[in-house]
Structures are given as C-alpha cells and as structure tokens.
Amino acid sequence: MSPRFEPITGRYLQCELLGKPQRLYVEEAGRGIPLLCLHTAGSDARQYRGLMNDARITANYRVIAFDMPWHGKSSPPAGWQDTEYQLTSRDYVRLIVEVADALELEKPVAMGCSIGGRIVLHLAHEKPERFRALIGLESAAYTAPYYDLSWLNRPDVHGGMVCAGVVSGLIAPTAPAPERWETLWHYMQSGPGVFKGDLYFYMIDGDIRDRVDEIDIKRCPLFLLTGEYDYSCTAEGTLDVARRTGATATIMKDLGHFPMSEDPQKFNDYLLPVLEKIRAL
Numbered sequence: 001m002s003p004r005f006e007p008i009t010g011r012y013l014q015c016e017l018l019g020k021p022q023r024l025y026v027e028e029a030g031r032g033i034p035l036l037c038l039h040t041a042g043s044d045a046r047q048y049r050g051l052m053n054d055a056r057i058t059a060n061y062r063v064i065a066f067d068m069p070w071h072g073k074s075s076p077p078a079g080w081q082d083t084e085y086q087l088t089s090r091d092y093v094r095l096i097v098e099v100a101d102a103l104e105l106e107k108p109v110a111m112g113c114s115i116g117g118r119i120v121l122h123l124a125h126e127k128p129e130r131f132r133a134l135i136g137l138e139s140a141a142y143t144a145p146y147y148d149l150s151w152l153n154r155p156d157v158h159g160g161m162v163c164a165g166v167v168s169g170l171i172a173p174t175a176p177a178p179e180r181w182e183t184l185w186h187y188m189q190s191g192p193g194v195f196k197g198d199l200y201f202y203m204i205d206g207d208i209r210d211r212v213d214e215i216d217i218k219r220c221p222l223f224l225l226t227g228e229y230d231y232s233c234t235a236e237g238t239l240d241v242a243r244r245t246g247a248t249a250t251i252m253k254d255l256g257h258f259p260m261s262e263d264p265q266k267f268n269d270y271l272l273p274v275l276e277k278i279r280a281l
Contacts, residue, residue, distance in 0.1 A: 008052045010073075015102040017069065018091055024099070025073035026066045030058025033132065033279065034108035036100060037065040038116030040258060041202055042163055042195030043186045044072025047113070050264020056272060060279060061109075066099060070194050085197035089206045092119045093126055100130070109278055113137035114257060115202045117233060120222070121241065125211050128220035133278045135271075136224045136247075138257050140237030141209040143202060152196040160188035163195045170257035172229040183261045215245045221281065222247035223274045227255030248274075 006029075013024040027045050029052035037048045045065035052063050067074035070085050096119065100108055109132050112120045117139035124134050151162055164187040171180050187195070215222065224247050226238040235251045242249035252259060252270050259267040 006049075006053055007058065008049070012073075013066075013102060015098075017095055017098050017102075020077040022069050022077060023075050024066055024069065024102075026064065026103070027052065028062060028064040029053070030060075030062050032060040032062055034103075034105045035061040035063045035275075036096070036103075036105065036108045036110045037063060037260075038096065038110065038112030038119065039065065039068070039071070040114035040116060041198030042071075042167075042190040043183075043261075044068075044074075046072065046186055047183070047258065047261040050260055050268060051271075054264070054268050057268065057275065061275060064103065064105075064108075068095065070191055070197070076191070085191075085193055087115070087198050087201040087205075089119070089122055089201060089208075092201060092206075093122050096123065097127060097130060107132045109133045109135065111135035111137065113260060114233065115198050115206070117224075118143075118202060118206045118208070121208050121212065121215065122206070124215045124217070124220055124222050124245075125208065128216065131220050133221040133223065133281065135274060136222065136238075136241075137259060138226050138230050138233040138238075139224050139241060140226075140233040141212050141241055142207045142237075143232055145203045146232075149196050149199055149203075152199070153193040159192055159195075160190060163187045163190050166195075167257070170230060170232055171262045172227060172254055172256035174254040175256065175262040179262050179264065183258050186261075212241055212244045215247075217246050221278070223277070224249040225252055225259070225270055225274070226250075227252045227257060227259050229254075229256040232257055248277075250274075 044067040048065040117136040120136040164184040
C-alpha cells in the first residue's frame with residue numbers, strides 16, 4: 001500500500017457555543033453546497049469519513065463534520081469536572097445553529113444520525129428557514145428506554161466497553177468487519193458519562209411525537225434514511241414520521257443504526273440520489 005493523504009482537513013475552531021468558550025474540532029472535504037453532518041450519541045465526526053473520501057459526494061458538496069463539545073477531539077468547557085453532562089433538545093438545536101453561524105454557512109444541508117437524526121426533526125419543526133434541506137438517518141420521533149442507562153457511567157465497570165457493548169447489536173450483521181470494529185472503537189473512546197448524557201436527549205427530552213404533525217416540509221424538504229436492522233430507530237418509526245410529514249423515506253437493505261460508518265460504500269449509494277434531489281431544488 002502506497003502512502004497517501006486523505007482529502008480531509010481537520011482544524012480546531014475557537015468560538016463561543018451555548019454561552020461558553022469552546023475549542024471545537026471540525027473536519028471537512030469537498031466544495032459546493034455545505035453538508036453539515038451530525039454524529040451519533042457518544043461518538044464523534046470520524047463516523048463520516050466515508051462521505052469525505054467519496055469523490056462522487058465531495059465534487060458537489062462541502063462535507064463538514066464536527067465533534068460536539070465533550071466528544072472526540074473537542075474538549076468539554078472549562079469547569080466540566082464540577083458538572084454532569086446532559087444533552088437537551090433546546091441546547092442541541094442552539095448548538096447546531098451556532099456552529100453553522102460560526103462556520104459562516106448560509107442555508108446548509110444538515111444531516112444527522114441517531115440523536116442527530118432525532119434533532120433533524122426538531123430543526124425541521126423549529127428552524128426550517130435556516131436550512132436548504134434536512135436528512136435524517138435513523139430518525140424516529142421517540143425511542144423508549146430499553147436498557148438501564150445507569151450502567152453507562154459507573155466506577156465498577158469499564159465505561160468504553162459497556163458503551164460499545166450496548167450499541168454492538170445495532171450494527172447490521174452484513175457490515176464488513178473492519179468498519180464494524182472501527183465504529184465500536186469510537187464508542188470505546190467516549191468520555192465518562194458522555195454517552196449517558198446524550199441518551200438523556202434521545203430517550204427522554206428529545207421526544208417529539210406531539211409536534212411531528214406540525215412539521216411543514218414545504219418550508220424545508222426532509223429526507224429520511226433508515227437501516228433495516230435498526231431496532232433502536234425502527235423502520236416503522238421512520239415510516240410513521242414520513243406518513244405524518246410527507247417526507248421521503250427509504251429503508252436501507254443490509255444496513256443498521258450507523259450506516260455511514262458501518263458500511264460507507266453501501267450507504268453512499270443510498271445517499272447520492274438524495275443529494276442529487278437536493279442539488280436540483
């Protein structure tokens with residue numbers, strides 16, 4: 001294998017988010033329409049490496065992914081040791097809008113997976129004018145807790161191993177082994193209590209079932225893509241959102257809860273037609 005650099009640029013952005021100074025890690029590749037990518041709970045922007053290395057996508061889109069504060073290479077705000085991290089829908093919406101403003105993105109496309117797929121519905125409801133289009137990966141209006149969250153941040157268990165164990169069954173059985181284990185490795189590196197704090201949004205505060213009918217896709221087009229093997233955001237949950245909003249929905253064969261990370265090539269084949277539709281808007 002000959003050495004080569006991937007076409008990805010990574011930088012740290014000094015900015016204020018949620019009223020606090022932050023050091024935010026941002027990666028990007030390509031040029032054209034800004035595509036702001038939102039990672040899953042407890043992980044980071046490395047999940048979108050497959051998009052940034054696909055010339056079919058980067059020829060027309062400036063793919064941008066950032067590690068949320070507390071995640072990946074982004075540090076927690078000063079004084080984090082005296083607080084408990086807990087993600088709320090209000091702060092999540094505000095964070096995304098403030099990051100887009102800090103990057104000077106004019107009407108970007110926003111695409112998120114899992115918690116990112118849920119917040120896309122909140123953006124469609126609250127901030128449709130800020131985006132050219134929205135893409136929800138593994139989007140459902142609600143996910144009922146199906147395991148004890150207290151195990152995700154305990155001194156008597158290995159936090160990273162537990163977090164990876166919790167999500168391992170959400171990866172499709174057909175996913176290539178290297179991509180499966182890289183996806184899990186990202187979870188093994190999550191900071192203490194971060195995955196648990198994200199799931200507060202996903203399973204409690206982010207419930208948007210009572211507002212889905214108020215989403216107007218004429219104000220901002222909404223596209224939904226969900227893997228057939230996802231039992232956290234089920235195909236039925238995604239199709240219910242599509243029925244209630246009129247959004248376009250596709251159930252992706254042989255993919256699970258982390259499609260862009262667990263099998264990038266297969267996922268990109270599903271994503272490209274959506275991106276072409278958005279280009280034509």
